[in-house]
Amino acid sequence: MSEKENKEDIAGLKLDQRILELLAKLQEIELEDFEMEVGDLEIWLHPGAIVAPPVAPSKVLPAKAKPTQIVEAEFILPIETYPGRVVEVKLGATKSEGGTRGKSIVIGGESAPAFYTFEKPTPNPPVISLDVFDMEVPLAKAVKMHVKDVMGDPAAWAKLAVEKFEADLITIHLISVDPLLKNASPKEAVKTVEEVAQAVDVPLIIGGCGDPNKDADVFEEVAETFAGERFLISSITRDMDVERCAKFIKKNGHVALSFTPMDMNLQRELNRKLYDFLPKEDIVMDLTTAALGYGLDYAFTNMERARLAALMGDPELAHPMSSGTTNAWAAREAWMKMAPEWEPRELRGPLWEVVTALTLLLAGVDLFMMMHPAAVKTMKDLIRQLMSGSRGNSERLLEWVSMKI
Amino acid sequence: MGFHENIDFGAFRAMSEREIKVKVGVKELSPIDVYKLLPKINCKECGEENCMAFATKVVNREVQIEKCPPLLKKEHEKAYKQLKEMLKPAVKEIVIGAGEKAVKVGGKLVMYRHELTYFNPTAIAIDVTDEMAEEEILGRIKRTEEFEFEHIGQILKLDMVAVRSTSNDPEKFKATVKKVVENTKLPLILCSLNPDVLEAGLMAAPKARPLLYAATKDNWREMAELALMYGCPLTVFAPNDVKTLKSLAKTLLEYGVEDLVLDPGTFYGEGLADTLNNFTMIRRCACKQGDELLGFPLIGVPMVAWMDSAETAKEIVTWREAYLAAMLTVRFADILIMHSTDGWALLPNIILRQNIYTDPRKPVAVEPGLKAFGTPDENAPVMFTTNFALTYYTVASDIEAAKINAYLLVVDTEGIAVDSAVAGRKLTAEKVADAIKASGIENKVKHRKLIIPGKAARLSGEIEELSGWQVLVGPRDSSEIPKYLQEKWQTQT
Numbered sequence: 051m052s053e054k055e056n057k058e059d060i061a062g063l064k065l066d067q068r069i070l071e072l073l074a075k076l077q078e079i080e081l082e083d084f085e086m087e088v089g090d091l092e093i094w095l096h097p098g099a100i101v102a103p104p105v106a107p108s109k110v111l112p113a114k115a116k117p118t119q120i121v122e123a124e125f126i127l128p129i130e131t132y133p134g135r136v137v138e139v140k141l142g143a144t145k146s147e148g149g150t151r152g153k154s155i156v157i158g159g160e161s162a163p164a165f166y167t168f169e170k171p172t173p174n175p176p177v178i179s180l181d182v183f184d185m186e187v188p189l190a191k192a193v194k195m196h197v198k199d200v201m202g203d204p205a206a207w208a209k210l211a212v213e214k215f216e217a218d219l220i221t222i223h224l225i226s227v228d229p230l231l232k233n234a235s236p237k238e239a240v241k242t243v244e245e246v247a248q249a250v251d252v253p254l255i256i257g258g259c260g261d262p263n264k265d266a267d268v269f270e271e272v273a274e275t276f277a278g279e280r281f282l283i284s285s286i287t288r289d290m291d292v293e294r295c296a297k298f299i300k301k302n303g304h305v306a307l308s309f310t311p312m313d314m315n316l317q318r319e320l321n322r323k324l325y326d327f328l329p330k331e332d333i334v335m336d337l338t339t340a341a342l343g344y345g346l347d348y349a350f351t352n353m354e355r356a357r358l359a360a361l362m363g364d365p366e367l368a369h370p371m372s373s374g375t376t377n378a379w380a381a382r383e384a385w386m387k388m389a390p391e392w393e394p395r396e397l398r399g400p401l402w403e404v405v406t407a408l409t410l411l412l413a414g415v416d417l418f419m420m421m422h423p424a425a426v427k428t429m430k431d432l433i434r435q436l437m438s439g440s441r442g443n444s445e446r447l448l449e450w451v452s453m454k455i
Numbered sequence: 456m457g458f459h460e461n462i463d464f465g466a467f468r469a470m471s472e473r474e475i476k477v478k479v480g481v482k483e484l485s486p487i488d489v490y491k492l493l494p495k496i497n498c499k500e501c502g503e504e505n506c507m508a509f510a511t512k513v514v515n516r517e518v519q520i521e522k523c524p525p526l527l528k529k530e531h532e533k534a535y536k537q538l539k540e541m542l543k544p545a546v547k548e549i550v551i552g553a554g555e556k557a558v559k560v561g562g563k564l565v566m567y568r569h570e571l572t573y574f575n576p577t578a579i580a581i582d583v584t585d586e587m588a589e590e591e592i593l594g595r596i597k598r599t600e601e602f603e604f605e606h607i608g609q610i611l612k613l614d615m616v617a618v619r620s621t622s623n624d625p626e627k628f629k630a631t632v633k634k635v636v637e638n639t640k641l642p643l644i645l646c647s648l649n650p651d652v653l654e655a656g657l658m659a660a661p662k663a664r665p666l667l668y669a670a671t672k673d674n675w676r677e678m679a680e681l682a683l684m685y686g687c688p689l690t691v692f693a694p695n696d697v698k699t700l701k702s703l704a705k706t707l708l709e710y711g712v713e714d715l716v717l718d719p720g721t722f723y724g725e726g727l728a729d730t731l732n733n734f735t736m737i738r739r740c741a742c743k744q745g746d747e748l749l750g751f752p753l754i755g756v757p758m759v760a761w762m763d764s765a766e767t768a769k770e771i772v773t774w775r776e777a778y779l780a781a782m783l784t785v786r787f788a789d790i791l792i793m794h795s796t797d798g799w800a801l802l803p804n805i806i807l808r809q810n811i812y813t814d815p816r817k818p819v820a821v822e823p824g825l826k827a828f829g830t831p832d833e834n835a836p837v838m839f840t841t842n843f844a845l846t847y848y849t850v851a852s853d854i855e856a857a858k859i860n861a862y863l864l865v866v867d868t869e870g871i872a873v874d875s876a877v878a879g880r881k882l883t884a885e886k887v888a889d890a891i892k893a894s895g896i897e898n899k900v901k902h903r904k905l906i907i908p909g910k911a912a913r914l915s916g917e918i919e920e921l922s923g924w925q926v927l928v929g930p931r932d933s934s935e936i937p938k939y940l941q942e943k944w945q946t947q948t
Binding site: 116117118119120121122123124125127128130165166167168342343344345346347348350351354355358380381382383391392393394395397398401402404405408409412428432435436437438439440441442443444445446447448449450451452453454455 | 567568569584586606607619620621623646647648668669671672675676679692694695696697698699701702703704705706709710711720721722724725726727728729730731732735736739740743744748756758759761762764770774777778781782785786794798799800802803804806807809810811813815845848849852855856
């Protein structure tokens with residue numbers, strides 16, 4: 051290693067350390083600032099109820115005279131009713147439910163657009179799954195620095211993700227089964243899943259390698275070995291033997307992730323195929339996540355439209371939505387070293403993931419598959435804040451105008 | 456879920472085009488509605504073949520009705536006024552600033568971008584205060600003016616400067632505003648809840664048409680007088696109280712102030728849900744219920760993240776401010792006031808803004824032609840792709856990420872993705888052969904081997920015939936390019 055590289059590396063490490071400390075601090079601060087009791091959900095009060103409206107002048111003003119008092123206007127909450135409702139899907143099964151997980155998680159159930167809490171409270175908070183890979187994979191530096199000690203050890207990685215990074219679920223990506231990579235056997239994949247299932251008791255998502263035939267073989271083996279666990283099988287695509295997959299998912303009590311490439315019509319079509327074998331409550335859908343700057347607008351609008359269609363009564367799209375938010379890191383600007391004015395990338399990268407996730411949260415995503423611990427932390431805090439129903443302090447806010455920084 | 460899903464943008468786009476319906480507020484407008492009111496003489500003065508073609512463009516907001524000269528004549532005055540009313544956006548368009556850097560905000564026709572498109576991207580203002588040192592003020596102005604980033608062929612920039620009075624001293628504010636207008640032509644937002652302070656600021660910038668921030672339930676009369684006297688747009692600020700906000704809007708309109716901007720308050724932490732609710736309710740009232748009192752641009756203030764932040768690391772506050780800004784950009788903010796000028800925090804936001812304000816009806820295209828990656832020599836591989844921006848940038852970033860030296864020929868498919876372009880005859884062997892000839896690539900490489908996208912495989916034979924080049928069918932997804940080149944190109948050469 052040249053001296054120059056060496057120096058950069060040291061500087062990089064220092065920066066990383068400092069940012070790690072900052073992010074650790076972020077965690078403390080957020081927790082101090084904000085406490086929420088579970089089940090402490092208040093009914094959302096409409097804004098007019100807090101500050102008494104000024105009294106309107108009762109006399110009719112002469113035309114064109116400038117008002118001398120506030121002229122009261124009527125404001126009625128613009129509430130719409132929706133004929134449709136997103137189904138609730140339960141992920142993971144506890145002992146009493148036929149599995150071994152410490153808890154199960156319910157997603158979906160919305161009967162209003164995402165966080166339109168003036169209409170309806172959000173029934174189930176969106177949840178976050180952290181990605182764990184079964185072999186070493188190339189990762190952005192900003193991500194790698196958090197997981198480098200556990201790479202290649204999926205059980206340890208999963209444990210770190212749950213205990214330190216507060217993952218609600220774990221996605222174990224079985225990429226070593228890829229015939230073009232290690233071509234690991236379904237039995238080996240089962241062993242990996244076993245290790246992860248032993249290490250953590252959160253619900254699991256089983257990720258494949260992208261080869262439609264091999265994935266079906268691997269998923270079947272995993273589904274049978276872990277019958278009753280309600281794992282989310284990620285994913286079932288149009289180029290797979292959909293009937294075969296749906297059957298072993300149904301038979302062994304798991305959940306299908308129905309995945310299509312950014313096309314609502316294809317999503318409907320695949321869901322319809324699944325309906326022949328699976329109840330609606332066993333299907334989550336993924337309409338594809340593109341990174342901020344690289345098609346996020348397509349992903350956002352596609353998901354927003356799918357959710358609005360579901361609420362307007364389209365039963366074929368009335369499923370909870372999942373997002374492979376990790377795709378945010380496919381954007382160069384998330385990981386690349388850039389000119390000094392855009393640095394440090396250690397912050398730019400996870401923020402890229404946050405903005406991608408946040409945008410899709412507002413489109414209606416229920417389940418995020420994510421990567422960077424700081425991004426996960428921020429999304430969890432945000433979701434907690436949005437779910438809490440805590441009210442903003444109006445009088446206090448007036449002070450922003452003259453605040454000193 | 457892998458990293459490189461096979462994204463079929465082309466199919467998505469085709470579907471969205473088919474389903475497009477034009478909605479204006481609560482009204483749905485068809486070209487016939489517009490046509491009926493046009494002179495119907497097919498004079499072609501507008502540049503269109505006939506009045507119906509013009510009407511279609513008007514409905515799609517591709518052309519203004521003023522482009523029809525006969526319509527502006529006295530005898531069509533009534534029809535013109537009717538059309539104006541019919542085409543009025545649900546959210547009023549307001550101009551801030553004067554001169555060539557003036558910005559337009561609002562002008563939204565729809566609540567959801569898939570219903571048409573969003574006009575006038577969220578304008579971002581960076582703040583300075585009347586207690587900052589001159590050097591700092593000038594530094595922040597310079598940073599705001601010079602800030603730019605190129606993405607998908609567009610230069611993304613910041614738009615405005617917000618001058619806040621933290622001193623509450625009219626003279627100080629006046630001096631600061633004076634300094635600011637001497638150093639920038641960017642539009643201003645003058646911020647103080649004290650009308651005397653704002654008036655002093657306006658005296659230093661009497662013709663600049665800044666946005667005034669803000670009229671509240673306590674100072675609205677004085678603020679209205681200032682807005683009228685200086686001909687400025689005025690912000691209405693009623694934190695977490697849409698009813699009061701609406702009442703104030705009504706009052707100010709009756710007072711004679713026509714250009715308003717609404718601030719229902721941006722809350723960080725507690726009240727975050729209120730923020731989303733208020734922005735959403737207001738935009739819904741405007742777009743879906745035709746509520747004219749709430750049909751004004753919305754201003755969000757992500758910099759509230761800096762309140763009570765003295766004990767917190769700067770990076771953390773910047774981080775919070777950045778995600779608040781993102782949230783507000785997605786949920787209807789037309790203007791944002793921000794404090795941090797850090798590139799790592801602003802970059803995701805200006806890119807998000809570009810994404811959200813991309814017209815979903817139009818394919819985004821890049822300039823066709825030959826692009827060189829790295830330092831290609833005479834043995835470098837030659838590939839081609841389409842000029843659909845997302846296809847192009849995906850391919851380009853995959854090539855760049857793998858640090859490959861190669862030529863990429865960008866063929867003009869009118870901005871359509873590979874598979875749709877093949878199906879729709881926008882990508883043909885003739886076009887590819889012509890592009891090869893026109894690009895001059897034959898003088899740059901010794902070989903005659905063209906790697907084509909997997910999705911264009913069926914054009915192989917024809918391309919070979921017409922161009923005289925040997926065709927190698929490449930991967931269906933550009934993420935496979937590095938592997939493909941490693942396995943196939945090296946054995947070939």
